[in-house]
Amino acid sequence: MAQMAMVMHLDRCIGCHTCSVACKQVQSTAEGLEYAWFNNVETRPGRGYPHAWDEREATGAGWVRASSGTLRPRGGGRLASLAQIFAAPGTPVLAAYDDPVAEALRSRVAGPAPETMGGARGPEPVRSPAPRDSVADDAVLAHLSEHVTADLAETFSFYLPRLCEHCLNPACVAACPSGAMYKRVEDGIVLVDQHVCRGWARCVPACPYKKVYLNPVTGKATKCTLCVERIEAGEPTLCSDTCVGRLRYIGLVLYDADKVEAAAAVADPHDLLDAQRDVILDPNDPDVVAAAERSGIPEEWVMAAQWSPIWQLVSRFRVALPLHPEYRTLPMVWYVPPLSPVVDVVAATGADGEDFATLAAAFEQLAGPVDYLAEMFAAGAREPVTEVLRRLAAVRAVTAGSSGSSGSSGAGASGAGASGAASPGPTTSARPARGRRGGPDPAVARAVGLDPGELTELHQLLTKADYADRNVIPEAYAASAQALAELGCSLDEDGGPGMGAAAPPGAGPAVVAPAGGGPAAGGPAGDGPAAGTVEATRGGRFNLLGWTGRGRPHQLFPAPAPSPARPASPSHPPSHPPSPK
Amino acid sequence: MTSATDVLLWGVLPYVSFVLLVAGTVWRARRDRASWSARPTGLAEARLLRWGSPLFHYGMLAVVLGHVAGLAVPASWTAAAGVTDHAYHLAATWLGTVAAAATIVGLVILLYRRATVPRVRTATTRGDVVMLVLLVTSVVVGTWATVQLQLVDGGYDYRTTVSPWFRGLWLLQPDPSLMHGVPFVLGLHVVAALVLFALWPFTRLVHAFVAPVPYVARPYVVYRSRGGAA
Ligand code: HEM
Numbered sequence: 001m002a003q004m005a006m007v008m009h010l011d012r013c014i015g016c017h018t019c020s021v022a023c024k025q026v027q028s029t030a031e032g033l034e035y036a037w038f039n040n041v042e043t044r045p046g047r048g049y050p051h052a053w054d055e056r057e058a059t060g061a062g063w064v065r066a067s068s069g070t071l072r073p074r075g076g077g078r079l080a081s082l083a084q085i086f087a088a089p090g091t092p093v094l095a096a097y098d099d100p101v102a103e104a105l106r107s108r109v110a111g112p113a114p115e116t117m118g119g120a121r122g123p124e125p126v127r128s129p130a131p132r133d134s135v136a137d138d139a140v141l142a143h144l145s146e147h148v149t150a151d152l153a154e155t156f157s158f159y160l161p162r163l164c165e166h167c168l169n170p171a172c173v174a175a176c177p178s179g180a181m182y183k184r185v186e187d188g189i190v191l192v193d194q195h196v197c198r199g200w201a202r203c204v205p206a207c208p209y210k211k212v213y214l215n216p217v218t219g220k221a222t223k224c225t226l227c228v229e230r231i232e233a234g235e236p237t238l239c240s241d242t243c244v245g246r247l248r249y250i251g252l253v254l255y256d257a258d259k260v261e262a263a264a265a266v267a268d269p270h271d272l273l274d275a276q277r278d279v280i281l282d283p284n285d286p287d288v289v290a291a292a293e294r295s296g297i298p299e300e301w302v303m304a305a306q307w308s309p310i311w312q313l314v315s316r317f318r319v320a321l322p323l324h325p326e327y328r329t330l331p332m333v334w335y336v337p338p339l340s341p342v343v344d345v346v347a348a349t350g351a352d353g354e355d356f357a358t359l360a361a362a363f364e365q366l367a368g369p370v371d372y373l374a375e376m377f378a379a380g381a382r383e384p385v386t387e388v389l390r391r392l393a394a395v396r397a398v399t400a401g402s403s404g405s406s407g408s409s410g411a412g413a414s415g416a417g418a419s420g421a422a423s424p425g426p427t428t429s430a431r432p433a434r435g436r437r438g439g440p441d442p443a444v445a446r447a448v449g450l451d452p453g454e455l456t457e458l459h460q461l462l463t464k465a466d467y468a469d470r471n472v473i474p475e476a477y478a479a480s481a482q483a484l485a486e487l488g489c490s491l492d493e494d495g496g497p498g499m500g501a502a503a504p505p506g507a508g509p510a511v512v513a514p515a516g517g518g519p520a521a522g523g524p525a526g527d528g529p530a531a532g533t534v535e536a537t538r539g540g541r542f543n544l545l546g547w548t549g550r551g552r553p554h555q556l557f558p559a560p561a562p563s564p565a566r567p568a569s570p571s572h573p574p575s576h577p578p579s580p581k
Numbered sequence: 582m583t584s585a586t587d588v589l590l591w592g593v594l595p596y597v598s599f600v601l602l603v604a605g606t607v608w609r610a611r612r613d614r615a616s617w618s619a620r621p622t623g624l625a626e627a628r629l630l631r632w633g634s635p636l637f638h639y640g641m642l643a644v645v646l647g648h649v650a651g652l653a654v655p656a657s658w659t660a661a662a663g664v665t666d667h668a669y670h671l672a673a674t675w676l677g678t679v680a681a682a683a684t685i686v687g688l689v690i691l692l693y694r695r696a697t698v699p700r701v702r703t704a705t706t707r708g709d710v711v712m713l714v715l716l717v718t719s720v721v722v723g724t725w726a727t728v729q730l731q732l733v734d735g736g737y738d739y740r741t742t743v744s745p746w747f748r749g750l751w752l753l754q755p756d757p758s759l760m761h762g763v764p765f766v767l768g769l770h771v772v773a774a775l776v777l778f779a780l781w782p783f784t785r786l787v788h789a790f791v792a793p794v795p796y797v798a799r800p801y802v803v804y805r806s807r808g809g810a811a
């Protein structure tokens with residue numbers, strides 16, 4: 001099946017809240033939703049919004065793996081959940097959502113008290129929304145040692161924009177007793193049917209990201225819709241469209257619906273990240289393409305999946321990580337963890353934070369920041385985080401043009417895991433020679449398991465991606481009845497992940513056949529989609545919207561003809577020329 | 582024997598109430614699904630709710646079951662099943678008392694919460710107030726009737742008056758004379774309940790009709806197609 005997903009490149013977030021405000025003004029203006037920010041930006045380490053939302057044990061959120069190996073919502077199975085229906089325990093109270101700004105400002109503007117706040121008059125604010133006094137309340141810090149905590153509070157901070165994760169294994173949907181919440185077959189967007197919602201409020205505590213909001217005026221649950229009407233029209237979400245840092249990427253991934261449940265139920269939380277990556281299929285694999293077509297996914301969608309920046313960042317370059325994979329909901333908003341605050345911590349020790357070898361070595365030693373990011377994005381496993389940070393440091397080296405000499409520091413960097421060979425000390429004095437002009441230092445690229453061309457591509461995608469590169473969104477389609485029937489089967493099987501169309505079991509193939517594992521561990525799979533492949537598999541049509549600027553699709557640059565063939569979407573022209581290979 | 586008041590209260594009111602209950606529910610289901618909700622208030626206050634609501638609801642569900650048993654099942658059936666009158670009364674009275682106590686304690690907590698927690702208070706509609714007044718009347722008068730008649734006065738056999746009357750209503754053979762002379766408190770309880778039923782579809786009580794029973798047999802994750810085919 002296909003899933004619309006998002007990646008956020010956290011290094012670029014300046015914490016301006018433009019996204020939140022754009023979202024607020026359109027999506028949650030209803031009376032009763034004053035407190036709700038479908039998109040919020042929080043400072044981490046920090047208290048979060050709502051307070052300590054990632055304190056999952058306390059709120060009965062996400063899924064737990066029973067000793068039998070099956071999953072059950074942490075808030076309780078079906079009967080246990082119904083037994084608690086009369087007072088949905090674990091629902092955060094309004095104060096945990098931070099008193100809305102109007103309340104916080106009341107004493108200063110001395111105006112009349114706002115009459116409505118969740119349908120009621122609010123109290124005086126007791127805490128300010130400023131991050132300063134909230135570090136101590138950080139739920140992730142509670143997992144780390146005291147010594148680390150004190151260090152981190154002093155030196156380390158970044159912004160974390162959050163919205164509904166449109167999970168592959170949504171705990172909110174599982175907890176909804178009325179069946180009002182559902183995941184869309186076509187694009188995986190998780191929605192609430194307002195006419196079926198009865199206000200049982202079980203979804204609110206069940207979501208580990210606390211991204212379902214009850215409207216006390218209507219008595220119904222509401223949430224981020226991923227701006228569904230915009231996405232259907234091929235437009236990015238408001239938060240993405242307005243983002244000042246241009247750090248949000250939106251695109252499709254193809255995934256294997258039959259693998260979801262097993263992936264969410266792997267025993268060791270440290271394996272969850274790889275399991276989640278494995279659910280995502282390689283859109284360039286002919287088997288995957290064939291299976292997608294069989295299940296009724298249109299050509300344009302398969303193409304969009306092939307050009308998806310999400311697939312590039314998550315599966316090919318493996319630099320995007322899920323937020324708290326240990327909740328086992330398989331969240332589909334991914335994050336490129338922030339390198340800058342880590343560099344700041346390194347620089348604070350007097351070392352050269354711009355030097356690749358220095359940084360690569362520091363990641364192995366640095367406790368606080370890496371541990372914190374590991375708790376946040378990898379269920380506490382350090383390796384996936386250091387792997388990403390090293391790639392980001394390599395990208396940074398390309399930008400700086402000082403990517404380490406091929407001498408001592410290069411050797412240190414390319415040594416297995418740069419295991420302490422290059423300590424921060426010695427390399428600082430000798431500022432390495434500049435890499436080849438316009439291209440990355442091959443030693444640095446090799447040190448992070450990429451070839452120089454790939455590193456250039458990653459650099460391009462992370463630092464210079466334009467609108468059309470960041471947003472590859474095909475227009476909506478509706479799954480045909482026949483495709484749905486097949487889907488229904490595959491989902492309705494005993495122990496299958498969910499309920500689809502009512503179809504007689506036993507007939508029809510799986511939605512998307514498994515394609516033999518995900519990207520090979522350690523090294524990303526070959527080149528990105530080549531224009532030639534697209535031409536061959538897509539009947540000669542070319543999607544300009546999804547063109548990332550690589551290759552020379554002949555439709556765009558016909559050899560003899562002087563003018564380009566009809567552009568699919570003139571409003572989003574690719575901005576940069578094909579990179580030389 | 583049967584006065585005009587009797588006919589009105591025990592012959593007409595039940596049917597008016599029933600028609601309003603059914604027609605109102607159908608109307609609501611067709612025209613106003615968007616507001617069909619339990620209207621939860623956990624966002625405003627959690628501690629009192631956590632005690633009050635389960636106490637009230639579990640108590641109330643037991644009370645409803647008790648009423649079904651007492652009103653719908655003829656005395657001859659239980660007798661045939663070998664339950665003596667005495668055993669029946671003992672069970673009904675004591676189980677009923679426990680259920681009523683839970684209901685009342687829960688209701689008191691919920692009402693206290695509604696009155697004193699500002700956000701819950703503001704979220705209370707006029708419909709809620711009317712509903713709560715009728716609900717409290719039914720519950721309190723009903724409990725009072727039980728205590729008065731069964732415990733203090735030493736027993737009143739409603740299974741020869743109220744119950745046959747109630748079953749007659751369903752068989753379209755209303756017999757108001759059966760209700761002539763029932764103790765005042767018991768009559769008041771029945772009338773309050775009938776009025777509550779009449780207004781039921783227009784209040785938040787409709788949530789009781791959509792109790793999510795199918796959930797127990799549903800796969801956890803629900804998928805739907807954009808085309809609406811699922
Ligand atoms: C059997 C299925 C029922 C379920 C699942 C159910 C569930 C709920 C829920 C979730 C609430 C909201 C609690 C809150 O957050 O404020 C509620 C409130 C309420 N329910 Fe029910 N209920 C059921 C049956 C009933 C029945 C049979 C009655 C009455 C005869 C009833 C009377 C009420 C009242 C009066 C409230 C409002 C309480 C307050 O003042 O806060 N419910 N119910």
Ligand code: SF4
Pocket residue numbers: 163164165166167170171172173190206207208209210211212223329
């Ligand atoms: S993040 Fe979104 S999809 Fe996932 S459990 Fe929460 S509300 Fe549901």
Ligand code: SF4
Pocket residue numbers: 012013014015016017018019020041159161242243244245246247
């Ligand atoms: S608009 Fe972009 S840069 Fe600004 S807070 Fe939101 S995500 Fe960060």
